[in-house]
Amino acid sequence: MQFFANSDELHHVMNELWMRIGRDPDMLEKLLASKLIVQFQYREPEGRVTIDCSDGIEMRVSTGEQLLKPIVEMSMKADVAHEFWLGKVNVPFAIVSGKIVSRGPVQKALTLLPVIKPAFDIYPNVISQFKTVTA
Amino acid sequence: MNPFVFHVPTKIAFAEGAGSSTCEIVKELAGNKALIITDKPLLEGGYLTSVLEGFEDMPHVIFSDVPSDSDVDCVNTIAELARTEECDCIVAIGGGSVMDTAKVVNICLTLGGEILEYQGLNNIAEQLLPLVAVPTTAGTGSEVSMVAMVKDHTEGKKLLFGSRYLAPSVAILDPLLTVSLPPKLTAATGLDALTHAIESYVAVISNSVFTDSLCTDSARMVFENLRTATKNGADIEARSQMLVASTMAGVAFTNSGVGVVHALAHSMGAKFGTHHGIANSIFLPHGILFNMDIAAERYARLARMVGVSKSTKDLTATKDLLDAIEQLCIDCGLPRRLRDAGVPELNNSDIEELVVLAVSDPAIMFNPKDCSEKDIQELYERAY
Ligand SMILES: NC(=O)c1ccc[n+]([C@@H]2O[C@H](COP(=O)([O-])OP(=O)(O)OC[C@H]3O[C@@H](n4cnc5c(N)ncnc54)[C@H](O)[C@@H]3O)[C@@H](O)[C@H]2O)c1
Numbered sequence: 413m414q415f416f417a418n419s420d421e422l423h424h425v426m427n428e429l430w431m432r433i434g435r436d437p438d439m440l441e442k443l444l445a446s447k448l449i450v451q452f453q454y455r456e457p458e459g460r461v462t463i464d465c466s467d468g469i470e471m472r473v474s475t476g477e478q479l480l481k482p483i484v485e486m487s488m489k490a491d492v493a494h495e496f497w498l499g500k501v502n503v504p505f506a507i508v509s510g511k512i513v514s515r516g517p518v519q520k521a522l523t524l525l526p527v528i529k530p531a532f533d534i535y536p537n538v539i540s541q542f543k544t545v546t547a
Numbered sequence: 548m549n550p551f552v553f554h555v556p557t558k559i560a561f562a563e564g565a566g567s568s569t570c571e572i573v574k575e576l577a578g579n580k581a582l583i584i585t586d587k588p589l590l591e592g593g594y595l596t597s598v599l600e601g602f603e604d605m606p607h608v609i610f611s612d613v614p615s616d617s618d619v620d621c622v623n624t625i626a627e628l629a630r631t632e633e634c635d636c637i638v639a640i641g642g643g644s645v646m647d648t649a650k651v652v653n654i655c656l657t658l659g660g661e662i663l664e665y666q667g668l669n670n671i672a673e674q675l676l677p678l679v680a681v682p683t684t685a686g687t688g689s690e691v692s693m694v695a696m697v698k699d700h701t702e703g704k705k706l707l708f709g710s711r712y713l714a715p716s717v718a719i720l721d722p723l724l725t726v727s728l729p730p731k732l733t734a735a736t737g738l739d740a741l742t743h744a745i746e747s748y749v750a751v752i753s754n755s756v757f758t759d760s761l762c763t764d765s766a767r768m769v770f771e772n773l774r775t776a777t778k779n780g781a782d783i784e785a786r787s788q789m790l791v792a793s794t795m796a797g798v799a800f801t802n803s804g805v806g807v808v809h810a811l812a813h814s815m816g817a818k819f820g821t822h823h824g825i826a827n828s829i830f831l832p833h834g835i836l837f838n839m840d841i842a843a844e845r846y847a848r849l850a851r852m853v854g855v856s857k858s859t860k861d862l863t864a865t866k867d868l869l870d871a872i873e874q875l876c877i878d879c880g881l882p883r884r885l886r887d888a889g890v891p892e893l894n895n896s897d898i899e900e901l902v903v904l905a906v907s908d909p910a911i912m913f914n915p916k917d918c919s920e921k922d923i924q925e926l927y928e929r930a931y
């Protein structure tokens with residue numbers, strides 16, 4: 413069974429997670445320095461989360477359809493994203509086995525993997541809060 | 548057992564003189580008009596006669612202007628030619644530069660649109676036109692790999708394309724076509740193959756017995772044959788072993804990845820145009836030393852399996868592997884430091900730029916040990 417019941421749940425969790433990432437000065441500084449616009453495209457359920465660091469000053473998080481053209485797109489099942497944030501996804505394996513599809517200069521996004529690792533500790537918290545909210 | 552996925556989408560045909568049957572194979576793939584991609588030294592040196600003779604009764608067009616460091620402009624020019632000539636299949640005859648170019652041309656030709664739209668991993672989701680790869684170097688494994696890189700000169704970096712649909716339909720391995728490869732390139736490309744085998748064997752996801760056996764056998768074949776292939780290029784048995792070893796290592800790395808050595812080599816190629824095999828040969832021992840504290844058990848097992856160590860102690864066996872690589876490189880006349888390979892003295896801004904390129908290279912993701920920017924910087928300094 414898929415972890416997220418619907419797109420709203422998925423968007424809600426991812427939005428909260430990225431907001432908290434944005435409150436961590438270390439992660440924020442490095443994300444802004446990348447000046448990337450990364451869009452996560454999820455399926456089962458459908459979802460779009462766009463992280464815009466392009467001006468290097470402010471990180472903007474938005475969910476749902478966007479007019480903004482991302483520099484890098486990462487597509488995967490929402491369950492893969494859930495497992496990723498729990499620190500349970502072996503990213504190289506997920507790429508080799510085709511579970512993660514990336515479009516654009518993927519090199520730039522991959523450099524951010526070590527940067528966002530501290531968020532693995534934040535995610536369970538977001539999930540538990542989210543579960544209480546929806547309970 | 549750990550999970551794994553293992554793909555070999557390419558049919559592999561090996562024989563002395565196999566190149567002369569290229570056209571027949573293209574016809575089997577239902578090609579009507581072939582786009583043959585190669586480079587000037589190969590065409591003008593007359594090395595491809597046996598392959599091209601076969602195409603006398605089949606419509607074809609030849610593009611032979613692929614530069615060593617092929618780029619997006621070259622890809623677009625070839626794709627345009629192919630469209631005008633209405634080609635429906637591609638034949639790549641050459642080294643990694645030619646084969647990588649042909650793979651990216653195939654994306655353009657089949658899918659149309661802007662090439663930059665297709666860079667990424669697993670981003671191509673449909674069958675491309677038939678592509679037959681005929682390697683003339685024994686090193687890159689591009690004839691079976693699911694990746695291709697070409698330079699974007701405007702941005703000064705290499706673009707990466709990775710998809711199982713990028714693997715050529717057929718790889719034709721003809722050792723006779725590698726006989727003309729000069730000693731230095733024979734040695735350098737051979738070290739590329741050895742680096743694929745060794746890096747794949749210790750890569751973070753190298754957990755399949757399929758890739759393991761390809762790695763150990765191909766590494767052994769390189770140790771046993773590269774000296775002869777370099778010193779006596781006409782030795783067909785040594786050339787055959789090298790060609791097959793390089794394809795085997797190609798199958799291995801395209802399934803389990805490479806590592807920090809390739810990340811460093813790609814950055815040197817992008818910034819200074821250092822030949823991929825030469826750069827790998829210089830960085831390989833440094834990469835092993837760097838990974839040694841966490842991968843000694845794997846290196847040691849490889850050293851024993853390829854016959855360069857009898858030691859039961861992992862650190863000693865890894866040291867034996869390092870010595871064997873060093874001796875092989877010296878015997879084959881390969882430079883051992885970047886400064887001896889024509890790389891100018893590295894100033895701080897060069898190193899900074901190289902570090903950015905290396906840490907963002909996807910190869911690094913597969914390295915068994917995490918590499919910080921400082922680690923990378925130290926590796927450049929040691930290799931210089
Ligand atoms: N896609 C992959 O899986 C993969 C893997 C490793 C390397 N590569 C790429 O491959 C490229 C390097 O390829 P390479 O090492 O094969 O060298 P190359 O294709 O650049 O060729 C080097 C030179 O050797 C000459 N040459 C090739 N075969 C010859 C022959 N039989 N006789 C005489 N001259 C010959 C060529 O004309 C050229 O001048 C790099 O761009 C690297 O990024 C790709």
Ligand SMILES: [Fe+2]
Nearest residue numbers: 687739743823
């Ligand atoms: Fe290589």
